[in-house]
Amino acid sequence: xxxxxxxxxxxxxxxxxxxEVSAADYRELIDHITQRYPALSRADLLQMAIAIDGEIIHxxxxxxxxxxxxxxxxxxxxxx
Amino acid sequence: MSEAREFKYIGQxxxxxxxxxxxxxxxxxxxxxxxxxMIWGKILRSPHAxxxxxxxxxxxxxxxxxxxxxxxxxxxxxxxxxxxxxxxxSLTLLDLARNVLAKDKVLYHGHAIVAVAAKTAAxxxxxxxxxxxxxxxxxxxxxxxxxxxxxxxxxxxxxxTQGLPEKPTTASNVATRLEFKMGDIEAGFSAxxxxxxxxxxxxxxHQGYIEPHACTVRFEKDGQSMxxxxxxxxxxxxxxxxxxxxxxxGKLKVIASEIGGGFGGKTTVYLEPVALILSRKSxxxxxxxxxxxxxxxxxxxxSATRSWVKIGAKKDGSITAMQGxxxxxxxxxxxxxxxxxxxxxxxxxxxANMYVEGFDVVVNKAKVAAYRAPGAPQAEFAVxxxxxxxxxxxxxxxxxxxxxxAAKEGTQTIYGPKLKRVGLVECLxxxxxxxxxxxxxxxxxGRGVAAGFWFxxxxxxxxxxxxxxxxxxxxxxxxxxxxxxxxxxxxMAAERPCIAPSLLKPIIGxxxxxxxxAGTGGSRTTFxxxxxxxxxxxxxxxxxxxxxxxxxxxxxxxVDWADGVxxxxxxxxxxxxxxxxxxxxxxxxxxxxxxNINARGAGPSFAVHLCDVDVDKDTGKVDVxxxxxxxxxxxxxxxxxxxxxxxxxxxxxxxxxxxEEYIYSKEGLLENAGFLDYRVPVASDLPMIDTIIVEVxxxxxxxxxxxxxxxxxxxxLAAVGYAVEDAIGVPVTDLPLSPPRVFGLIQGSR
Numbered sequence: 001x002x003x004x005x006x007x008x009x010x011x012x013x014x015x016x017x018x019x020e021v022s023a024a025d026y027r028e029l030i031d032h033i034t035q036r037y038p039a040l041s042r043a044d045l046l047q048m049a050i051a052i053d054g055e056i057i058h059x060x061x062x063x064x065x066x067x068x069x070x071x072x073x074x075x076x077x078x079x080x
Numbered sequence: 081m082s083e084a085r086e087f088k089y090i091g092q093x094x095x096x097x098x099x100x101x102x103x104x105x106x107x108x109x110x111x112x113x114x115x116x117x118m119i120w121g122k123i124l125r126s127p128h129a130x131x132x133x134x135x136x137x138x139x140x141x142x143x144x145x146x147x148x149x150x151x152x153x154x155x156x157x158x159x160x161x162x163x164x165x166x167x168x169x170s171l172t173l174l175d176l177a178r179n180v181l182a183k184d185k186v187l188y189h190g191h192a193i194v195a196v197a198a199k200t201a202a203x204x205x206x207x208x209x210x211x212x213x214x215x216x217x218x219x220x221x222x223x224x225x226x227x228x229x230x231x232x233x234x235x236x237x238x239x240x241t242q243g244l245p246e247k248p249t250t251a252s253n254v255a256t257r258l259e260f261k262m263g264d265i266e267a268g269f270s271a272x273x274x275x276x277x278x279x280x281x282x283x284x285x286h287q288g289y290i291e292p293h294a295c296t297v298r299f300e301k302d303g304q305s306m307x308x309x310x311x312x313x314x315x316x317x318x319x320x321x322x323x324x325x326x327x328x329x330g331k332l333k334v335i336a337s338e339i340g341g342g343f344g345g346k347t348t349v350y351l352e353p354v355a356l357i358l359s360r361k362s363x364x365x366x367x368x369x370x371x372x373x374x375x376x377x378x379x380x381x382x383s384a385t386r387s388w389v390k391i392g393a394k395k396d397g398s399i400t401a402m403q404g405x406x407x408x409x410x411x412x413x414x415x416x417x418x419x420x421x422x423x424x425x426x427x428x429x430x431x432a433n434m435y436v437e438g439f440d441v442v443v444n445k446a447k448v449a450a451y452r453a454p455g456a457p458q459a460e461f462a463v464x465x466x467x468x469x470x471x472x473x474x475x476x477x478x479x480x481x482x483x484x485x486a487a488k489e490g491t492q493t494i495y496g497p498k499l500k501r502v503g504l505v506e507c508l509x510x511x512x513x514x515x516x517x518x519x520x521x522x523x524x525x526g527r528g529v530a531a532g533f534w535f536x537x538x539x540x541x542x543x544x545x546x547x548x549x550x551x552x553x554x555x556x557x558x559x560x561x562x563x564x565x566x567x568x569x570x571x572m573a574a575e576r577p578c579i580a581p582s583l584l585k586p587i588i589g590x591x592x593x594x595x596x597x598a599g600t601g602g603s604r605t606t607f608x609x610x611x612x613x614x615x616x617x618x619x620x621x622x623x624x625x626x627x628x629x630x631x632x633x634x635x636x637x638x639v640d641w642a643d644g645v646x647x648x649x650x651x652x653x654x655x656x657x658x659x660x661x662x663x664x665x666x667x668x669x670x671x672x673x674x675x676n677i678n679a680r681g682a683g684p685s686f687a688v689h690l691c692d693v694d695v696d697k698d699t700g701k702v703d704v705x706x707x708x709x710x711x712x713x714x715x716x717x718x719x720x721x722x723x724x725x726x727x728x729x730x731x732x733x734x735x736x737x738x739x740e741e742y743i744y745s746k747e748g749l750l751e752n753a754g755f756l757d758y759r760v761p762v763a764s765d766l767p768m769i770d771t772i773i774v775e776v777x778x779x780x781x782x783x784x785x786x787x788x789x790x791x792x793x794x795x796x797l798a799a800v801g802y803a804v805e806d807a808i809g810v811p812v813t814d815l816p817l818s819p820p821r822v823f824g825l826i827q828g829s830r
Contacts, residue, residue, distance in 0.1 A: 005496070008258075008259055008261050008262075008494075009259075051497030054498055054499070055500070055680060056538065056680060057680045057681075058537070058538055058678065059678050072496035072497040073496060074495050077423070078537065078601060079344070079534075079536075079604065079790060080345075080347070080449075080451050080452045080602065080790065
């Protein structure tokens with residue numbers, strides 16, 4: 001099971017810091033967590049960046065998820 | 081990548097490929113293009129900081145001989161409330177349209193209202209004086225405290241605070257409230273034996289780019305329109321302008337000129353859509369150039385902020401809790417970089433309990449823009465000042481205290497991921513062991529230490545490398561070169577094929593001849609576009625091997641590539657890159673490598689700065705007498721450019737700390753809109769900025785690159801600020817530390 005940690009803002013909608021999800025890829029992961037936490041917006045999730053095992057990915061749509069991966073959501077960062 | 085990797089070209093400081101054109105004046109900047117039939121555009125700007133536009137009449141201006149077009153907000157087709165890219169700090173299309181040309185209300189001194197295009201710049205100026213506007217002047221709000229106060233004048237009657245637990249029923253100047261938390265902040269402070277807390281202020285500060293905003297445009301009704309402009313992201317200019325004007329992307333070409341500085345300030349549009357409207361209405365090419373006064377009044381500076389921070393620690397130095405409340409000015413429209421402030425403030429520290437609350441606040445000033453590590457210098461200034469104060473309270477060396485609490489691989493960040501391998505500890509150790517840190521201070525001198533963190537980012541980059549029959553080639557990249565990246569691209573492109581970098585000419589493609597690339601910013605270009613270059617170079621090598629194989633009638637797997645030469649593993653033959661290119665017409669046509677990526681795996685860069693100052697206690701004047709910038713580059717592709725980035729960031733931060741601030745009258749009028757009164761440090765003000773390049777490779781980049789442009793501006797605010805505090809023995813909370821302020825602090829302590 002992959003461990004998904006929510007951002008502080010997301011925790012307002014999940015009431016949990018993290019959860020465990022079995023998913024083969026990011027799309028499947030989004031399906032699972034929006035079913036489990038209906039207050040989380042699918043559109044918002046697709047706007048967020050993620051880190052999979054510490055690797056920062058800005059557009060994770062097609063990413064594969066390994067069974068023991070650690071996933072963190074965070075806001076997209078641009079810069080100056 | 082391996083730690084001990086040997087490179088042939090990476091790590092050398094080659095001659096910059098754009099240097100000759102720049103020093104001989106041949107390089108073409110934003111104002112340098114002239115087209116046949118071109119006319120001039122000028123903008124009428126608000127004389128008030130906050131006012132309703134009761135009436136607007138342009139008829140007298142339109143009637144002036146030589147005037148060919150007039151544009152107002154009503155010339156924009158209806159635009160939606162969608163978010164668009166504009167560096168750091170989000171901006172909606174509606175707000176962008178209202179910022180580019182005001183609608184019904186002006187929100188800051190210098191806000192653009194009407195644009196005129198005429199046969200000469202002088203006629204356009206005359207026409208501006210003939211525009212009749214009646215204002216209802218309103219009270220401005222010029223600071224987050226005023227703006228957040230109950231009963232404050234509202235900039236936007238339809239703006240309700242996002243992010244509150246309950247949906248608000250009244251409008252507010254607070255666009256967004258956000259929070260980040262980790263652990264149990266109350267338990268963290270309960271466990272603390274020493275607590276420090278203060279509120280800090282940083283002023284509005286300009287990026288200080290020398291080249292003003294400028295563009296030349298040509299609208300083609302049935303063909304393809306064109307924009308030539310000075311920008312950090314020409315694809316973003318295309319997207320913003322096309323959306324504002326309801327155009328298809330394919331009907332608008334944007335060419336990035338050479339750029340005379342950006343630092344985040346050229347990540348959005350001001351003139352380009354207006355000029356295109358004027359060109360559409362007049363049927364002529366239009367040139368627009370801001371003067372310095374306009375740049376200061378009407379383009380985006382860095383946010384002014386008020387930050388309250390509290391830190392608790394045990395007597396052994398271990399930090400138990402860090403808390404912050406950050407309020408950032410967004411300017412006239414929502415979208416300050418407060419989120420970045422919240423995400424970066426505490427990240428140099430491995431602390432279990434953290435809580436930070438941020439407020440994005442609109443005020444009657446120009447809409448802020450990105451400025452190098454947007455949002456981070458202000459927040460980390462507050463935190464680093466307090467870390468130094470904590471060290472004194474605990475009787476600890478400030479570097480030793482930081483080492484004890486430093487973030488490292490595996491540290492959980494407040495913004496989400498755990499850090500992978502990072503170089504903060506190595507930077508702190510390099511600072512501690514530096515000659516600078518061993519030197520004694522003289523009377524009236526003080527020393528400051530500060531750390532800084534920036535994420536660095538990846539994103540989309542596109543590159544192709546076109547080889548020529550003589551073995552030379554062209555690297556076509558989509559990232560404007562604002563800090564010397566062409567030299568880095570040249571070296572990364574040369575490394576894998578193993579050919580001299582000077583044989584490959586790097587150029588910036590326009591929006592038609594290279595695929596989409598995100599703008600240059602966030603320290604992404606050497607990292608992300610570099611990865612695209614490496615991919616394109618690998619593609620070139622693969623094709624070289626294939627072509628050699630076809631000439632030798634073997635398979636590509638039977639061909640090796642080493643030192644710029646294809647080697648037939650099934651025989652004795654060798655072919656150089658130039659020989660393969662020369663015969664390419666007989667093996668399938670010329671060779672072109674391609675790299676189109678969305679880069680992942682950006683590696684954060686930490687910096688640590690040391691600053692010694694000398695304070696004249698009779699005048700309050702501060703002189704920086706010794707300064708060292710230490711930063712983790714991952715891998716320094718071109719060490720001289722990396723040093724230049726460290727030095728440039730340090731000097732901009734020193735200016736922010738010592739002198740730079742926008743000064744407004746109580747009516748909200750900007751009173752120092754020029755480089756005579758807005759004082760950036762010049763070479764004669766400063767000692768040599770010493771640098772130490774730390775290299776802890778980013779394992780997600782083929783050559784270990786992290787990106788170096790942002791982090792260097794973060795530590796100077798507190799390094800300088802605390803050095804002054806150390807010298808005068810009085811707490812420093814507000815920047816800039818100009819002579820009157822420092823003299824006031826000294827006098828107040830007597």
